[in-house]
Amino acid sequence: MQQQITLSLLPQHTANDGVLKKFIADHLGKKINEIKGYTLVKTSVDARSKNIRINVTLIVFVNEPFQPQKKSSFEFKYVSQAREKVIIIGAGPAGLFAALKLIQYGIQPIILERGKDVQARRRDLAQLNKHGIINPESNYCFGEGGAGTYSDGKLYTRSSKRGSIENILNLFIHFGADENIAYEAHPHIGTNKLPGIITAMRETIIEHGGKILFEKKVTGFTILKNTVTSVETTDGDSFTANACILATGHSARDIFYLLQNKNILLEAKPFALGIRIEHPQSLINAIQYGNFHHDNYPGYAVLNPASYSLVQQVNNKGVFSFCMCPGGIIAPAATNENEVVVNGWSPSKRNNPFANSGIVVQVDLPDALRELKKNGYLKTDAVKDPLSFLHFQQLIEQKAFDAGGGKFVAPAGRMIDFCEEKVSSTLPKCSYNPGIHAAGFDHILPAFINDRLKTALKLFSKKMKGFYTNEAVVVGVESRTSSPVRIPRHPIGLHHPQINNFYPCGEGAGYAGGIVSAAMDGERIADQLAKVLVG
Ligand SMILES: Cc1cc2nc3c(=O)[nH]c(=O)nc-3n(C[C@H](O)[C@H](O)[C@H](O)COP(=O)(O)OP(=O)(O)OC[C@H]3O[C@@H](n4cnc5c(N)ncnc54)[C@H](O)[C@@H]3O)c2cc1C
Incomplete structure (x- = not known):
């Protein structure tokens, strides 16, 4: 039999498997040898009273062989020859999770990122911290993994209606995050672990035929008949695809100016x-x-x-x-x-x-x-x-x-x-x-x-x-708590109201505030693009 229970325990009673089993057995009125195992569902600290408790919700296997929870598996297709291609501007959580989802649908993502990969980016952060010298293309906001790479990596959000938080957390675990993020009430990853996870995401995208190009700063769009026909970068390259996702974050002021100069509709956002x-x-x-x-x-x-x-x-x-x-x-x-x-x-x-x-x-x-x-x-x-x-x-x-x-x-x-x-x-x-x-x-x-x-x-x-x-x-x-600008989107089609194949996405466009909500917005845009491009 499997039974879900919640225990309120002193912190020290949660640290030891044997002690925890004893509490589970007592709670269920069973002998300790009848408890064959358990899976943690949620843990949270209750520090409201003098006696701090840890609330632990578990699924207990009573007189039934224990089966560890299956890890989520993800099927990534090979997309190097895919007919449908999508340009993603920005390799933050919105851009990366959009790319991973597009690959699952069999669509090739081409990510253009103005900054450097996580390793090279680290050197620019050291220059800034030690010598007060900034690289305007590679810093705490710009570069592989976006603004969240060198962060606390808090993974909680109130935007539970905008997508599947569980799916985002499972993908983080798939790419190397600790499994406790799935059950802790306030999960976080930490700056030391995030770069490795981001690197694993990049490797999966490339191994499956997606592209990630660093030091490719987007400085222009060609728009003909309400359609983006090409995206241009500072080094003179231009890229074409079926659609373009703009996931440039809240600090890409040059992108907001570029859109304003092209008379593309923007809104002031408190x-x-x-x-x-x-x-x-x-x-x-x-x-x-x-x-x-x-x-x-x-x-x-x-x-x-x-x-x-x-x-x-x-x-x-x-x-x-x-x-x-x-x-x-x-x-x-x-x-x-x-x-x-x-x-x-x-x-x-x-x-x-x-x-x-x-x-x-x-x-x-x-x-x-x-x-x-x-x-x-x-x-x-x-x-x-x-x-x-x-x-x-x-x-x-x-x-x-x-x-x-x-x-x-x-x-x-x-x-x-x-x-x-x-x-x-x-x-x-x-x-x-x-x-x-x-x-x-x-x-x-x-x-x-x-x-x-x-x-x-x-x-x-x-x-x-x-x-x-x-x-x-x-x-x-x-001052960079969220985007000061919203880039509007069609309420159902999610594209910009003036441009049919242009999809504002993530925090910079005003649809997210944090790593998880930006990642969910990336997935949401990819789901929509799959409907449009592959039916
Ligand atoms: C120091 C710090 C700590 C944080 N801590 C947390 C936390 O603990 N938990 C949390 O949930 N959130 C945290 N945040 C916020 C979180 O990082 C953002 O909400 C999230 O990264 C937004 O994701 P995004 O993909 O929409 O945009 P971003 O992460 O901002 O990514 C945008 C990407 O686009 C690229 N880009 C911009 N312009 C161009 C261009 N013209 N051409 C090509 N590429 C371009 C940028 O280089 C960047 O990589 C933190 C932010 C910072 C700066």
């Missing part, structure tokens, strides 16, 4: 902007786990470094934590000289001494326009300009660069000093490698963001006692 905050991880563990955070507590070793998720309404706008990275590092995520952008990543063990998270405020069009006007950037037609949010985002990033003093040094301040509008006289140790510089934020962030952040940071400490502290450092600016 997004969120703020700062990244970093606490000692030990402090976050102490706040979230209480007594459990002590090394001598038996369950401590089982608990992962603690995370948090915070949200607060302040003056009719949401202020919320974004992309929290336990045991993480703050990363320089700019794509151009003269702009400072921060984000975060963690290794799979999340074992760095700091916990960082974006804390951001929703930005609406009147806010962006007011700020552009104040800074002399407002064109008369800005209300209708679909790139108004993009201009606003860039303006704040440039102010942050100036305040940091160059070489991607980021403006920073201790948390209480930030809230009291003081420039910190000293700064704590911070994981951000290009360095931080004490600065006031009133010249960087507009008041509608700055004031709400100050209020929210204080209020957060009602939910997490000890959060509001000068041990924490505020680092600016967290």
Whole structure:
């Protein structure tokens, strides 16, 4: 007999197979030798009370031979001779998962990626972190695997209706991710493991006759009779195919300008902007786990470094934590000289001494326009300009660069000093490698963001006692939270309303916010293309 049960256990009771079996047997009123095995379905930490519990849902094999769950298998066809071909611009999660799905349908993907492969890209990240030198084509946002390659690799999303999360997680496992991502409530992969997984995806695409071309930056489209007839790259090459998927991410500003110059319909899309905050991880563990955070507590070793998720309404706008990275590092995520952008990543063990998270405020069009006007950037037609949010985002990033003093040094301040509008006289140790510089934020962030952040940071400490502290450092600016532009699509056909074979996809087009949702959107476009091209 197989039975699904949920147990609420102390952390130390989940670490040992024999102990866990004993709890299962007791729960079911069976003898331990009647429990032949179990499969984990879901695990989650419940840290709401003093006694932290781990909720474990399992399928138990009682008096029946144990059968381990079958691994999902995927059938990739050989597509080098396929009649149908699709150009995919961008090798981020949206582009890669679209390519893998197209191959499953027997369609050849041709991926054009402006950046380098994961290995070569690593050297450019080192230059940026150590010497403050950026390669505008190869950085934390651009290159194989897209913006998610050197990230925490958090794999949770609220967009469960947009596709199969399970399918995405199973593909990650197929390409080398740990099987625990299938049952953990908040799965993540980690920066050290993601490049290997991305490499395995590339090898499968190439082995099955798909193409991936690096350092191929798309700079032009030829459009005749509402159809893309060719895609052009900076080196003078041009490519033709039945259709084109545009999956260039939220930082490809040149693509937004290119489309605008071609009078291709775009829409301004609200997004969120703020700062990244970093606490000692030990402090976050102490706040979230209480007594459990002590090394001598038996369950401590089982608990992962603690995370948090915070949200607060302040003056009719949401202020919320974004992309929290336990045991993480703050990363320089700019794509151009003269702009400072921060984000975060963690290794799979999340074992760095700091916990960082974006804390951001929703930005609406009147806010962006007011700020552009104040800074002399407002064109008369800005209300209708679909790139108004993009201009606003860039303006704040440039102010942050100036305040940091160059070489991607980021403006920073201790948390209480930030809230009291003081420039910190000293700064704590911070994981951000290009360095931080004490600065006031009133010249960087507009008041509608700055004031709400100050209020929210204080209020957060009602939910997490000890959060509001000068041990924490505020680092600016967290500005690439999602795309500031939407590229519209036909509600059913999913192509651009003006161009029949052109498919905006993923985060940059405004249809995803994170690795899993971008991957699901890539699959969704591939499903649609299969209907159109192979019936
Ligand atoms: C440091 C960092 C940490 C993050 N952490 C997480 C996390 O833990 N979990 C999570 O869910 N999300 C995270 N994100 C966000 C996540 O990476 C994105 O949501 C996701 O990658 C979006 O996927 P995408 O395929 O739509 O676009 P992208 O990943 O942005 O990929 C777009 C690709 O297009 C290429 N490109 C752009 N312009 C051109 C052009 N003109 N020609 C050819 N190629 C072009 C780019 O080089 C890039 O490779 C993080 C992002 C960053 C920067």
